[in-house]
Amino acid sequence: xxxxxxxxYATLTISYDATAKSYTVKDEATSRTFAPGDIxxxxxxxxxxxxxxxxxxxxxxxxxxxxxxxQIALTYVTYGIWSTYQPGxxxxxxxxxxxxxxxQTGAAGxxxxxxxxxxxxxxxxxxFDGQSYRLAGxxxxxxxxxxKGVIRTSLNLRGTTDVASDAIGAVDLGTLKxxxxxxxxxxxxxxxxTGLQMDGSFGGAFYGPNAAETGFAFSLTDNGANTAAxxxxxx
Numbered sequence: 001x002x003x004x005x006x007x008x009y010a011t012l013t014i015s016y017d018a019t020a021k022s023y024t025v026k027d028e029a030t031s032r033t034f035a036p037g038d039i040x041x042x043x044x045x046x047x048x049x050x051x052x053x054x055x056x057x058x059x060x061x062x063x064x065x066x067x068x069x070x071q072i073a074l075t076y077v078t079y080g081i082w083s084t085y086q087p088g089x090x091x092x093x094x095x096x097x098x099x100x101x102x103x104q105t106g107a108a109g110x111x112x113x114x115x116x117x118x119x120x121x122x123x124x125x126x127x128f129d130g131q132s133y134r135l136a137g138x139x140x141x142x143x144x145x146x147x148k149g150v151i152r153t154s155l156n157l158r159g160t161t162d163v164a165s166d167a168i169g170a171v172d173l174g175t176l177k178x179x180x181x182x183x184x185x186x187x188x189x190x191x192x193x194t195g196l197q198m199d200g201s202f203g204g205a206f207y208g209p210n211a212a213e214t215g216f217a218f219s220l221t222d223n224g225a226n227t228a229a230x231x232x233x234x235x
Contacts, residue, residue: 012217014080014101023049025060025082027097032082034060044070046166057085061166063123063233071137072121072233076208077102077215079123079231096125098231100215105187105206111146118142118214122155124230125163126173128196133159137168140232142214144182144189144206151180151189153202155218155232176220176228178202187211198222204232 012027022035034049040059041048049060061081067073083096122138140155155176158169173196180191180202190203204216215233 012082012097012099014099023060023062023080025080025097025099032058032060034058043166044068055086059083059085072235074213074233074235077213077233079215079233081123096229098124098217098229100204100217100231100233102207102213102215105208105211107185107187109209110182110187110206110211113147115143115145115147116211118144118234120214120232120234122157122230122232124218124228126157126159126226126228126230128173128226130225131161132163133161133169133171133173134163134165134167135159135169135173135228135230136166138230140176140234142216142232142234144211144214146182146211149182149184151178151182151191153178153180153191153193153216153232155193155195157196157228176218178218189216193218193220195220196226196228198226198228200228202232 015024022033024033038049040050046061051058063078065074065078079100119141122140124135126133138157142153157173159171159173160167160169176193176195178191178193180189182189188205193200193202198220200220202216202218207213213235217231219229221227
């Protein structure tokens with residue numbers, strides 16, 4: 001299986017149409033709308049939308065909000081996994097993109113003093129030494145110093161080799177560490193992230209009143225075959 005992957009937090013968006021009850025995902029190259037009739041499956045963690053155009057399968061896995069989610073209960077932030085499958089005779093090409101979405105904290109509503117630590121879940125994909133992994137069930141923390149505008153994050157990655165499933169990972173892959181800064185007069189932040197002999201970046205925001213929740217996307221590479229990309233969401 002070929003596994004190109006990226007987390008384009010600057011360009012990938014998820015939009016919701018309340019009238020049609022549909023979601024549109026869009027990046028710098030293409031877009032796709034998923035309507036209620038495209039729901040192919042649902043479990044305690046995800047609603048899974050699929051569209052098959054005959055040449056490829058487009059899929060959106062939308063993380064469920066609310067206390068019934070068995071992974072983490074979130075109210076103001078969620079994430080989506082937009083995947084494209086292109087079956088071939090010998091190799092299935094699989095492109096996956098990650099986005100965090102929700103009700104962002106207004107700049108005026110962001111705390112100006114104190115610190116907060118957010119605990120949460122990590123999801124994503126990674127490729128190490130020719131082996132691909134899904135990172136569902138990984139965990140991490142983010143600490144925000146609102147007075148200094150400093151962000152620190154630590155992500156503990158666990159993987160499963162069944163990248164197309166939502167199974168909780170059992171293979172300990174290691175830890176990523178990141179530092180960043182909150183933008184001036186915004187509730188958004190960006191930073192750099194390293195680990196597993198890779199370097200990359202992350203970007204996200206605070207969500208809900210008084211920055212109750214947070215979420216970001218990340219992407220790393222060693223400029224070779226090893227890559228990792230995904231999201232963190234927490235409260």
